[in-house]
Amino acid sequence: MxxxxxxxxxxxxxxxxxxxxxxxxxxxxxxxxxxxxxxxxxxxxxxxxxxxxTPASTSAVVVQHTIQLVPRLSQPTMVTEVLVEQNTPVKKGQPLFRFDDRPYVFQVKQLQAQLAQAKQNVKVLQADVMISKQKVNKALSQLELANYQLKLTTDLSSQGAGPVEEQQKALAQVKVEQAAVLEARAEVERAELEYNSQIDGVNTQVAALQAELEQAQFYLDNTTIYAPEDGRIANLQVRPGMVAGIIRMGAIASFICDDNRYLLANYFQENLKYVKVGQPVEVAMNLYPGQIFPARVQSIWKVNGSGQFLPSGTLPEYTAQPPETPQGQYAVQITFDDPDQSKFTIGAGGIAAIYTEHQDFAYLRKISIRAHSWLNWLYPLDI
CATH class of the missing domain: 1.10.287 (Helix Hairpins)
Structure with a gap:
C-alpha cells in the first residue's frame, strides 16, 4: 500500500x-x-x-440451527395443549405441546394385560411338559403290562391251555401301547418346543408382547413434545384441536436453537487466496447501523454445487449461467467474539471483511466497512 x-x-x-x-x-x-x-x-x-x-462480502447472513418438530405418533392425534408462547425462550426438556393420550393409554393397558397372560402361559407350558412326561410313563407302564399279557397268552397257547385268539389279541394290544408310547413322546417334544421357544432366555410370545408394549409406551411418551435444546419457536401456528400424525405430514413447528449460531458469508474463490482459519473479521450488521462487531474465521467451506452431478439417465448439459447469477463462490463460516450472541438473530444480514496476514490495505478496508455501516442509517431510502 x-x-x-x-x-x-x-x-x-x-x-x-x-x-x-x-x-x-x-x-x-x-x-x-x-x-x-x-x-x-x-x-x-x-x-x-x-x-x-482484505476480502469483503456483502452477502453475509446469520445462520442458526433449527429443528423440525415432527410428532412421532402411530395414528392421527389431536393437540390438546400448547404450552409455549411465540418468541419466548424455553429451556431444554421443557414441554411444548401435548396430544390426546387416551388411545395410547388404552393400548398400553391392553398390552400389559396380554403380557401378564403370556407370562402365565409360560407356567402353563411348563406344566404341559410335566403332564406329557407323565403320559409317557403311563404309556410305558401300559406297554409293559401288554407285553406281560402277550407272554402269558403265548405260553398258554403253546401248551394248548389257551386259545390262539387271546394271543393275537394280546399282540395287537402291544402294538397299540407301542403307538401310545410314541404319541406320548411326541407330545413331550411338542410341549418342550413350545416351552423352550425363547430369545435371549425369554419366551418368544412374552418377548413379542414386551416389544409391542415398549412400542406403545414409546408412542405414549411422544404424546408430549419437549424442547430438544434451549431456544424458541418463532412462527407458532399450532392450536388446540389441530390433528397431527400420519395423515398430516411434516413438522408442526420449527424450533430455533440458541447455540452454535454463526455468520455465513459468500466470497469469490479467488478472493480467498490468503484467507485462513482464525483470521480476524469485522462485521457491519444491517440491524445495527454505525456499529462494527469483531469476529473470527471458523472454517472455509470449499464446496460448490456447480461441481455436483446427481445420478441420472440424462447426460449433463453444460449451459452457462446468467451473468447476474453469482458464480464460483465459496462460503466462509464466521463466529462472533461478542459474548452476547442473542443480538445476532437468524437471517440478519450484513457485510463481513476478512483481514489476512497482509495488513497493507487494512486501513482502506476499515474505512470502507465503517462507511458502509454508517450509510445504513440512510440506506435503503424508504422514507
Missing part, C-alpha cells in the same frame, strides 16, 4: 510539475485523458490489494 501511495504521489507531482509549475507542456484535453487513464490504472493497485488482502 505504501508503494502504491508513493507511485500515485509521484505521478501527481509530475503532472503538477510538468503542466502547472514549469509549463513544459500545455495541458490539453488529450493530455487530460492520458493522465486520467494512467492515474485510474494506478488506482487498481488499491482495488486489487483490498480484494485479495
Amino acid at each position: 505504501v508503494a502504491g501511495l508513493l507511485i500515485c504521489s509521484i505521478f501527481a507531482f509530475l503532472v503538477w510539475l510538468v503542466f502547472f509549475k514549469f509549463r513544459w507542456l500545455k495541458f490539453s484535453i488529450l493530455w487530460g485523458v492520458v493522465s486520467l487513464f494512467f492515474g485510474a490504472h494506478l488506482l487498481l493497485i488499491f482495488l486489487v490489494g483490498m480484494r485479495f488482502m
Whole structure:
C-alpha cells in the first residue's frame, strides 16, 4: 500500500510539475485523458490489494440451527395443549405441546394385560411338559403290562391251555401301547418346543408382547413434545384441536436453537487466496447501523454445487449461467467474539471483511466497512 501511495504521489507531482509549475507542456484535453487513464490504472493497485488482502462480502447472513418438530405418533392425534408462547425462550426438556393420550393409554393397558397372560402361559407350558412326561410313563407302564399279557397268552397257547385268539389279541394290544408310547413322546417334544421357544432366555410370545408394549409406551411418551435444546419457536401456528400424525405430514413447528449460531458469508474463490482459519473479521450488521462487531474465521467451506452431478439417465448439459447469477463462490463460516450472541438473530444480514496476514490495505478496508455501516442509517431510502 505504501508503494502504491508513493507511485500515485509521484505521478501527481509530475503532472503538477510538468503542466502547472514549469509549463513544459500545455495541458490539453488529450493530455487530460492520458493522465486520467494512467492515474485510474494506478488506482487498481488499491482495488486489487483490498480484494485479495482484505476480502469483503456483502452477502453475509446469520445462520442458526433449527429443528423440525415432527410428532412421532402411530395414528392421527389431536393437540390438546400448547404450552409455549411465540418468541419466548424455553429451556431444554421443557414441554411444548401435548396430544390426546387416551388411545395410547388404552393400548398400553391392553398390552400389559396380554403380557401378564403370556407370562402365565409360560407356567402353563411348563406344566404341559410335566403332564406329557407323565403320559409317557403311563404309556410305558401300559406297554409293559401288554407285553406281560402277550407272554402269558403265548405260553398258554403253546401248551394248548389257551386259545390262539387271546394271543393275537394280546399282540395287537402291544402294538397299540407301542403307538401310545410314541404319541406320548411326541407330545413331550411338542410341549418342550413350545416351552423352550425363547430369545435371549425369554419366551418368544412374552418377548413379542414386551416389544409391542415398549412400542406403545414409546408412542405414549411422544404424546408430549419437549424442547430438544434451549431456544424458541418463532412462527407458532399450532392450536388446540389441530390433528397431527400420519395423515398430516411434516413438522408442526420449527424450533430455533440458541447455540452454535454463526455468520455465513459468500466470497469469490479467488478472493480467498490468503484467507485462513482464525483470521480476524469485522462485521457491519444491517440491524445495527454505525456499529462494527469483531469476529473470527471458523472454517472455509470449499464446496460448490456447480461441481455436483446427481445420478441420472440424462447426460449433463453444460449451459452457462446468467451473468447476474453469482458464480464460483465459496462460503466462509464466521463466529462472533461478542459474548452476547442473542443480538445476532437468524437471517440478519450484513457485510463481513476478512483481514489476512497482509495488513497493507487494512486501513482502506476499515474505512470502507465503517462507511458502509454508517450509510445504513440512510440506506435503503424508504422514507
